[in-house]
Every structure is written in C-alpha cells, then in structure tokens.
Amino acid sequence: MIKVTCAIIIKHDLILAVQRSGKMKMPFKWEFPGGKVEEQEDETLCIQREIKEELNVEIRILDRLSPATHDYGTFTIQLIPFIATIISGELLLQEHQAHRWLTKDELWDLDWAEADVPVVQEFLTRNT
Ligand SMILES: Nc1nc2c([nH]c(=O)n2[C@@H]2O[C@H](COP(=O)(O)OP(=O)(O)OP(=O)(O)O)[C@@H](O)[C@H]2O)c(=O)[nH]1
Structure with a gap:
C-alpha cells in the first residue's frame, strides 16, 4: 500500500484544489496537493515538503483528518x-x-x- 499525504489548504473560507x-496518472482528476511518503519519513514533514515542491509555498498544519484507503x-x-x-x-x-x-458548496462540482x-x-x- 502506498502512503500519500495531502493538504486541504484553506484561505479565508476557500479551499484549494x-x-x-494530461501527462500524469489519472489525468485531469482533481485532488488535494501532496504526494508519497518516503521511507522513514514523518508524515507532517512529507506534506510540508510536497507542498513546497508542488506549489512553491510553505504551510502550517492546523489539523488532520482520517486516513482514507482506496x-x-x-x-x-x-x-x-x-x-x-x-x-x-x-x-x-x-x-x-x-x-x-x-x-x-462548490467542492462537489469537481x-x-x-x-x-x-x-x-x-x-x-x-465544517457544516
Ligand atoms: N497528491 C495526491 N495524490 C493523490 C490524491 N488522491 C489520489 O488518489 N492520489 C494518488 O496518489 C498518488 C500520489 O502520488 P504522487 O503524486 O506522489 O505521484 P504521481 O502518481 O503523480 O507520480 P508517479 O507517476 O511517479 O507515481 C497518485 O497515484 C495520485 O493519483 C490526492 O488528493 N493528492
């Protein structure tokens, strides 16, 4: 099983997706930014690293939701x-x-x- 972290990034009341x-696996699907946890890597350090790599920003973690296996x-x-x-x-x-x-309200549009x-x-x- 592949462990993948993702971040629901909030700005005011908006959520980033x-x-x-087209070149990636699951082309054109929407997701929360993030990526695979490396061997021995701490999950919080993983998400901070992935967000820096993918979005060029630093984040602060506020909370954690339940892991979802698929x-x-x-x-x-x-x-x-x-x-x-x-x-x-x-x-x-x-x-x-x-x-x-x-x-x-717009989250399910994607x-x-x-x-x-x-x-x-x-x-x-x-959150409702
Ligand atoms: N980052 C991220 N990945 C997700 C989400 N949901 C989801 O199914 N995934 C899957 O989890 C895996 C994350 O891998 P990744 O982003 O590090 O790497 P990748 O698949 O783009 O690269 P790869 O082709 O080298 O495996 C992908 O297969 C991706 O489709 C999500 O919300 N965020």
Whole structure:
C-alpha cells in the first residue's frame, strides 16, 4: 500500500484544489496537493515538503483528518489528509495544470480522484 499525504489548504473560507495534468496518472482528476511518503519519513514533514515542491509555498498544519484507503485496482493508496494554511511564498504550480479556490458548496462540482471522495465528505461534515 502506498502512503500519500495531502493538504486541504484553506484561505479565508476557500479551499484549494489542484488538477492533474494530461501527462500524469489519472489525468485531469482533481485532488488535494501532496504526494508519497518516503521511507522513514514523518508524515507532517512529507506534506510540508510536497507542498513546497508542488506549489512553491510553505504551510502550517492546523489539523488532520482520517486516513482514507482506496483500491484503484492496480494499486492501493492510503491518503492521509491534513488541514493547512499558507504561511509564506507565492503559489506557483510546478506539476498540476490548474488550481481553484472553492467554497464548500462548490467542492462537489469537481471530478475528484476517487480516493478523495471520503476526504471531501469528512471535511464537509466537520465544517457544516
Ligand atoms: N497528491 C495526491 N495524490 C493523490 C490524491 N488522491 C489520489 O488518489 N492520489 C494518488 O496518489 C498518488 C500520489 O502520488 P504522487 O503524486 O506522489 O505521484 P504521481 O502518481 O503523480 O507520480 P508517479 O507517476 O511517479 O507515481 C497518485 O497515484 C495520485 O493519483 C490526492 O488528493 N493528492
């Protein structure tokens, strides 16, 4: 099983979502930025590293949601979600093709990677 961290980044009341590019696995799906946990790596350090690499910003972690396990058929991931806020840097997409800042009501408008569906659900349950 692949452990993947992701960050639900909040700015005021908006939530950041990023879209995978046509060249990536699961092309054009929306997800929360993040990536694979390296061997022996602390999960919080992983998400901070991945966000710096993917978005060029530093984050502060505010909270953590329940890990969500999803079987994609050819691989299984455990998605480990954090709630975070940007503390410095200018947002520059390094890998994704698009980003959106969404209100809670708009979250279901996107075509999410399947593993993210329970994460979005838990986030909304906690915040409504
Ligand atoms: N970062 C991130 N990855 C997610 C989310 N949901 C989800 O299913 N994933 C999957 O988890 C894996 C994360 O890997 P990654 O971002 O480090 O690497 P990648 O697949 O782009 O690169 P790779 O092709 O080298 O494996 C991908 O298969 C990605 O599709 C999510 O919300 N955030």
